[in-house]
Amino acid sequence: MSVKIVAFCCNWCSYAGADLAGTSRLNYPAQVKIIRVPCSCRVDVQFILRAFVRGADGVIVCGCHLGDCHYSTGNYHAEGRLTQLFSLLDFMGFERERVHLEWISAAEGAKFAATMDAFVTQVSALGKNERYRNMYTKAGAQNE
Amino acid sequence: MNEQEKMRTRAKELHAAGIIKQVLAWEAGAFPSYPAPAFFTKPNAFEKIVYNEFCTANLSKYVINITEKTLIFLRPCDAHSFAQLVKENQVKRENTYVIAVGCEGCVQVDEGEARDLLESCRTCTKTDYPLFDEEINTQNNPRESTNKAARFAEVTRLDSEENTARYAFWQAHFSQCIRCNACRNICPTCHCKECVMDSDHPLDGQFYHAIRALHQDGRCTDCGQCSRVCPRGIPVHLLNRKLIYTSNK
Amino acid sequence: MRIGVFVCHCGSNIKATIDAEYIAAQVQQDAKVVHAAEYPYLCAEGGQQKIINAVREYQLTGVVICACSPRMHENTFRKTAAKAGLNPYQIEIANIREQCSWVHKNKDAATGKALKLAKAAIARVKLALPLFAGESAVTKRALVIGGGIAGIQTALDIAEAGFAVDLVESTPSIGGKMAQLDKTFPTLDCAACILTPKMVDAAAHEKITLHTYSEVEEVEGFVGNFTATIRKKARSVDMKKCTGCGACWEKCPSKRIPSEFDCGLANRTAIYTPFAQAVPNVPVIDRATCIKFKNGRCGLCADVCQPAAIDFTQEDAVFTQEYGVIIAATGYQVFSLDAYGEYAYHDSKNVITSLELERLMNAAGPTGGKLQRPSDGKAPKKITFIQCVGSRDITRGKPYCSKICCMYTAKHAIAIKEKYPEAEIEIFYIDVRTPGKGFDEFYRRAVEVYGVRYIKGQVGKIAEMNGILHMQAVDLLENKRFDTTADMVVLAAAIEPSPGAKPLAQMLATPMDTLRFFSEAHPKLRPVESATAGIFLSGVCHGPKDIPETVAQASAAACKAIGVLAKDKLITNPCVAKVNDKKCTGCGRCIDVCPYKAISLESNAAEANPALCQGCGGCASLCPSNAMDLNGFTHKQVLAEVDALCR
């Protein structure tokens, strides 16, 4: 069963980059499904954790390059918040490679496709995310 | 430990002078080693104020949204939590009269017997009181030098281990969790009117601990109450301390 | 909830790799989907009509369109929904072209993904609340801050469009740096001749109110509803009575104050107007140097003033005023050369900056237009210009090119050679940058007609010895270091934003780059608007530019401002933050995250101002109790979308 990837893309830069990857007819795996948000700072910690709980195997958040944010400081807040989330998930024993934050501008269609390719390969290497589901189950404690 | 006497006399004096309406402190609980936070409104009750190394409860959360002018005794950890609550408009500073009180650390209690210092007191690095109106022998807080290293020792130890070892460590703990929410209810900076975990679109319990820690990111004053009250002894404070550790870096 | 799903073929762009019929069939399994159809071109007239008919026929309350990117036709389909009587925010678009059919060749994978995207859009539309664009009133008055050529031009254009303008200038007279100039490039016409008429127009225009010797102290509010607090510093002269006759500054005994207008090359009195053609032509008493204010004696000016306009007891007047738009026109100042000891600027009087040269060449200047060496007053025979002093310097100066120096140095060279043909002029340059209209021809005239010697090289050190400036220099084309001398050296110093710009930017909550220039909303597409709605940029406060560009940008800023003032109501973006005050604990953490300062605490609960909020969602995702939410991207909607995609 191939891995499921959710990508949160900010409307002004990375979502436009994804569109550009489309107009340039580039290619990246179909497991990647994109959710549009106004800015990377709209991505709430809950959305990412909810995706894992509902069966996603990898979550990637994309935003504008620092300094290019349409809302001037949105991506700085996103970076601060997600760095803390990623370090906590790693601390709790979840595979750090299942989450990723990438800055992609509206002109970087090729980078978007390449980033998605690399991320899908990286997550596929880890396989399905069993750890998120078994963290609280007794049975889980035995076989880990 | 003559703070107790000074606290009682000061409470009476301030009440008599009409500066305060009530006092928030500890009173003797069912067992001598379990004093409980309590409000004292009548002056003759002030004699019941207790202060010893068993007073482990952090008083700051009880003053959220009080309207009466209250005298409150704060130790360094309580004082930091209190300051955070003032900063977040949860308590009006003018409704409180704060006496900073010295603290040599509280003790863990096993079968009524005093054991060694609480984990949070062993690793406590706070000797300052962000805001106070008076002080009662605050000079004997011995903490500073010894605990600086101890504070993040456990965090760095876990960090150095393999990712899977950390997973096993937390899985062993979290599989014990009975979601009694004590850690949420005792935490001073956890003061939402309606918690996200109970509201109409509850995030599944699996990430309760991650969400609780992340909500205190940048606000947690490392007072250690969350782990102290956990009936299953899960070291949830380590999650908050890890966030402090990363944001310090 | 009655949802209609429309799957577009987009010709073959979607149909080629996605089975549209399959999707139209599959989505009907959802009980709430009462109608599903596909169509070759949904964005075309026929397609839109098909949607409108379906909405009416099936009384749809929500529409999902599986087609191209919402960045392409979201507005088109919102208008279609509105035509069909549906709230424009109750349609959702699934991007199955750019992000599906075009990027996945395998038909099954693409169709599977397209179905998932359709289901996610359906999940979103089920939770889409009807949204209505808000409105806010517009005060029909503009505030222009800075009375240089930029501020004057903007004020005139806005006033011409019939709107009232307040022009605030911190010095006693409008005119700014341009008033200090002698000639202007590329036409060599005299600065005063083209500036003073505009200054007079500005003063005379019934729609423009001048506030000179005044400063803006505080600004609140948002586009259409700004409130500014302005302090009119006490001039100690009653502006209504004063006729500008000048008797007072004739008699004033305190005469040895270096005149800021003349860059310190001449002195002024304590009671003064900066320059002869000052507008308003009413003097100001400089209370720091006036003997009356220092120790109570004197008061000569009051004695000689027939209309008795002098009033030592005058106080600062502070007033507040409502504005619809604000235009920053704070201009520039010359970059300080303290860090450049090698040019001996502070050691030798004969090493001057270009602005000081403008004063020396100016007929109304300290030397009446005669070019004299500030040290001994003799006419300099040999003059050396040094370009890029402080500009293009990432160690001690400014990293940028100040843009105007190559042209004004060529102008100086021509102006000097016109008056003193026998003068010898050398110009040390790195690159001569004269790209404007008629600019390069102007520079070549300096070289070919006036015989000005341009040396591609630099001066390493200057030392004045018994009246002669000795220079260590290098000529890169000769590839040789050589020594030379000059009677006078003119440094083309860099320009930087005026000191008032930074505090003003903080007051207006507009972003500024690290060099203290105002940041424009978009460098190419919105160069005269700041990132904050209702605040516009005019002149050098936005970046180095010459007078032609400044005037062009000033009019552009005026035009943008008029665009706002002309409206009676401003439509606000409906996808803004909204607070559930039952859940909000008033902790105020969302206030700091908002780039637009749109959130304030009202009776212990947060409140987002819809006119200021741009809908980034930073506050909504920071709020621990989900009290703060974002219309159009609510917590529930995004979580439902996540669930639909992950199932």
Add this chain to the structure above:
Amino acid sequence: MWKTMIERCMQCGRCSAACPVAPFMDMPPHKWVYYARNGEGERVQNAGAIWQCLSCFCCEARCPRGVKPAQLAEEKRALSNKVVLLESLSEHVIENMPQQLLVAALRKAR
């Protein structure tokens, strides 16, 4: 840092203008950076100029792009196989010789 540093040079010539010894050099400092940047480090290494450099660092103090010609000269001196023996310096030392000259000499001798 080194590679990007010389790339910042815009050939304005301030280093050569500032250099007190440049008039006597066969290759002025701005040319050292020019050749080094174009991969012709050899030419700089064989130039006599790098031995005339006094290590007074005027060039580095005045450079508007933060380029370090004196450091470049020092590196080329170290790379070149020409050796200035310490002992050979003694007979050049004269009365009230500027201290800077001694410093420059000692930076070259091995």
